[in-house]
Amino acid sequence: xxxxxxxxxxxxxxxxxxxxxxxxxxxxxxxxxxxxxxxxxxxxxxxxxxxxxxxxxxxxxxxxxxxxxxxxxxxxxxxxxxxxxxxxxxxxxxxxxxxxxxxxxxxxxxxxxxxxxxxxxxxxxxxxxxxxxxxxxxxxxxxxxxxxxxxxxxxxxxxxxxxxxxxxxxxxxxxxxxxxxxxxxxxxxxxxxxxxxxxxxxxxxxxxxxxxxxxxxxxxxxxxxxxxxxxxxxxxxxxxxxxxxxxxxxxxxxxxxxxxxxxxxxxxxxxxxxxxxxxxxxxxxxxxxxxxxxxxxxxxxxxxxxxxxxxxxxxxxxxxxxxxxxxxxxxxxxxxxxxxxxxxxxxxxxxxxxxxxxxxxxxxxxxxxxxxxxxxxxxxxxxxxxxxxxxxxxxxxxxxxxxxxxxxxxxxxxxxxxxxxxxxxxxxxxxxxxxxxxxxxxxxxxxxxxxxxxxxxxxxxxxxxxx
Amino acid sequence: xxxxxxxxxxxxxxxxxxxxxxxxxxxxxxxxxxxxxxxxxxxxxxxxxxxxxxxxxxxxxxxxxxxxxxxxxxxxxxxxxxxxxxxxxxxxxxxxxxxxxxxxxxxxxxxxxxxxxxxxxxxxxxxxxxxxx
Numbered sequence: 001x002x003x004x005x006x007x008x009x010x011x012x013x014x015x016x017x018x019x020x021x022x023x024x025x026x027x028x029x030x031x032x033x034x035x036x037x038x039x040x041x042x043x044x045x046x047x048x049x050x051x052x053x054x055x056x057x058x059x060x061x062x063x064x065x066x067x068x069x070x071x072x073x074x075x076x077x078x079x080x081x082x083x084x085x086x087x088x089x090x091x092x093x094x095x096x097x098x099x100x101x102x103x104x105x106x107x108x109x110x111x112x113x114x115x116x117x118x119x120x121x122x123x124x125x126x127x128x129x130x131x132x133x134x135x136x137x138x139x140x141x142x143x144x145x146x147x148x149x150x151x152x153x154x155x156x157x158x159x160x161x162x163x164x165x166x167x168x169x170x171x172x173x174x175x176x177x178x179x180x181x182x183x184x185x186x187x188x189x190x191x192x193x194x195x196x197x198x199x200x201x202x203x204x205x206x207x208x209x210x211x212x213x214x215x216x217x218x219x220x221x222x223x224x225x226x227x228x229x230x231x232x233x234x235x236x237x238x239x240x241x242x243x244x245x246x247x248x249x250x251x252x253x254x255x256x257x258x259x260x261x262x263x264x265x266x267x268x269x270x271x272x273x274x275x276x277x278x279x280x281x282x283x284x285x286x287x288x289x290x291x292x293x294x295x296x297x298x299x300x301x302x303x304x305x306x307x308x309x310x311x312x313x314x315x316x317x318x319x320x321x322x323x324x325x326x327x328x329x330x331x332x333x334x335x336x337x338x339x340x341x342x343x344x345x346x347x348x349x350x351x352x353x354x355x356x357x358x359x360x361x362x363x364x365x366x367x368x369x370x371x372x373x374x375x376x377x378x379x380x381x382x383x384x385x386x387x388x389x390x391x392x393x394x395x396x397x398x399x400x401x402x403x404x405x406x407x408x409x410x411x412x413x414x415x416x417x418x419x420x421x422x423x424x425x426x427x428x429x430x431x432x433x434x435x436x437x438x439x440x441x442x443x444x445x446x447x448x449x450x451x452x453x454x455x456x457x458x459x460x461x462x463x464x465x466x467x
Numbered sequence: 468x469x470x471x472x473x474x475x476x477x478x479x480x481x482x483x484x485x486x487x488x489x490x491x492x493x494x495x496x497x498x499x500x501x502x503x504x505x506x507x508x509x510x511x512x513x514x515x516x517x518x519x520x521x522x523x524x525x526x527x528x529x530x531x532x533x534x535x536x537x538x539x540x541x542x543x544x545x546x547x548x549x550x551x552x553x554x555x556x557x558x559x560x561x562x563x564x565x566x567x568x569x570x571x572x573x574x575x576x577x578x579x580x581x582x583x584x585x586x587x588x589x590x591x592x593x594x595x596x597x598x599x600x
Contacts, residue, residue: 045475072475073599074580074582074599075581099599135571136540136574193541194537194540204571243540246576250533250577253580273580396476397474397476399472424570428573
């Protein structure tokens with residue numbers, strides 16, 4: 001039976017629930033954070049059917065959540081949060097996704113936009129030239145097999161030891177840049193092979209690098225604490241664990257699918273293939289996923305090194321204001337062991353950000369639109385197992401976007417708005433057009449109004465390198 | 468027509484047809500590389516043989532496509548499947564002729580099991596495969 005608006009019960013401002021009675025297999029209700037306007041978009045694809053599916057997973061605790069940027073994915077919806085009691089629950093690679101620990105970094109410069117506005121095209125050109133991007137891009141560094149294992153064990157900590165980035169960066173990364181529980185032996189040779197020359201690459205699709213500036217400040221105290229000021233030039237980067245992460249997920253979806261009978265698990269969608277958290281397969285997946293997360297940390301850290309290098313070489317300034325300070329780095333495709341309500345839970349976040357009281361949350365908009373830095377609130381820990389939205393969320397397929405928008409036209413339109421864009425695939429630019437995404441303002445409004453996180457600054461782009 | 472790209476909000480959905488299962492698998496591979504690069508190429512390098520196993524038809528198809536993605540990623544090649552044989556219901560062998568991969572427009576991370584159905588129809592076989600991109 002397809003779900004309709006009538007099946008949703010409003011239980012709070014911008015908060016709806018699909019009761020667990022909606023389908024007999026549901027073990028818990030599904031909660032949806034959305035405005036009226038966003039709900040219209042959400043009903044345009046199978047997002048909510050996927051939300052119902054994740055509510056049937058063994059051991060799922062209290063309720064599953066979907067964030068306002070939800071859209072249809074495969075298995076779990078993008079924007080889905082699945083809390084699972086580790087005592088009797090599962091872990092599902094498909095509910096984490098193929099781009100394990102896909103993450104966002106925000107760097108702050110010491111310069112105001114007026115000081116370097118004319119230099120943006122040149123800086124973007126330099127970044128485009130120096131940072132490998134697009135499909136099949138190969139990275140700038142080579143490492144030995146022994147060092148490769150260190151990458152998977154130590155993440156950004158390894159990268160800093162090797163001279164990529166600064167020790168100070170680690171303080172402003174989730175997990176201090178190192179995801180605990182990694183075991184390189186749990187990662188297949190195929191996955192390692194895919195990742196061996198991709199460290200320090202941006203990737204493609206919705207991965208990007210943007211030069212932005214602080215357009216608006218909502219919370220002066222937090223902005224100052226984070227070193228942000230009005231009109232300040234910043235750089236935002238979106239990348240993940242590249243081919244290694246994709247292969248880890250591919251491998252373990254198969255392992256879990258083949259183990260379903262053994263563990264007597266029945267699923268509405270085989271892409272949600274899962275195994276008990278404390279089974280051998282479950283623990284191996286967690287170790288492999290943690291290794292992929294560390295690959296993503298190292299990748300971002302190497303990227304940050306080459307971004308700083310390119311920035312420094314392209315920037316013309318008589319002052320010594322050349323630093324790029326990492327403000328915050330966080331991921332949005334990962335399963336984590338966390339304690340909530342006195343229980344040890346495995347929180348799967350697929351296209352959802354972690355949001356804890358007093359910790360920054362980055363919500364990038366679609367290309368050419370605003371992005372936000374918010375600060376996590378206690379309410380998120382109380383209501384959403386410390387989770388919130390991670391981006392704008394697609395509303396239009398890539399094929400539809402390409403039919404509607406020409407990449408060249410979009411590039412010119414962005415330039416008219418003062419945004420200089422460079423890409424290796426002009427068709428790919430069209431796929432990421434703002435019209436293909438939900439309105440970031442509406443997403444952030446829901447998160448802020450509900451009180452999961454509060455707005456600190458709004459950033460707008462002036463230059464884009466699209467992967 | 469051998470395949471068609473269908474609408475999917477976030478990912479790539481490919482509808483594939485074939486006169487028989489062999490044809491279906493070959494067309495799925497061609498459709499995947501076409502979606503990736505916007506081009507159909509004939510192979511021009513020395514062929515490779517791959518062996519794939521799976522629990523059922525669905526996993527054979529997903530494993531086959533994912534093996535092609537893996538090889539494509541590490542070798543920077545596309546593949547024309549010139550021969551394919553089912554050894555039994557759990558194993559297949561395919562002969563691939565590689566070609567240099569044209570600049571891909573999209574990166575396919577993996578073929579998924581989501582909504583995957585391989586069906587016999589009055590005129591042959593069909594499948595819908597969703598890829599993470």
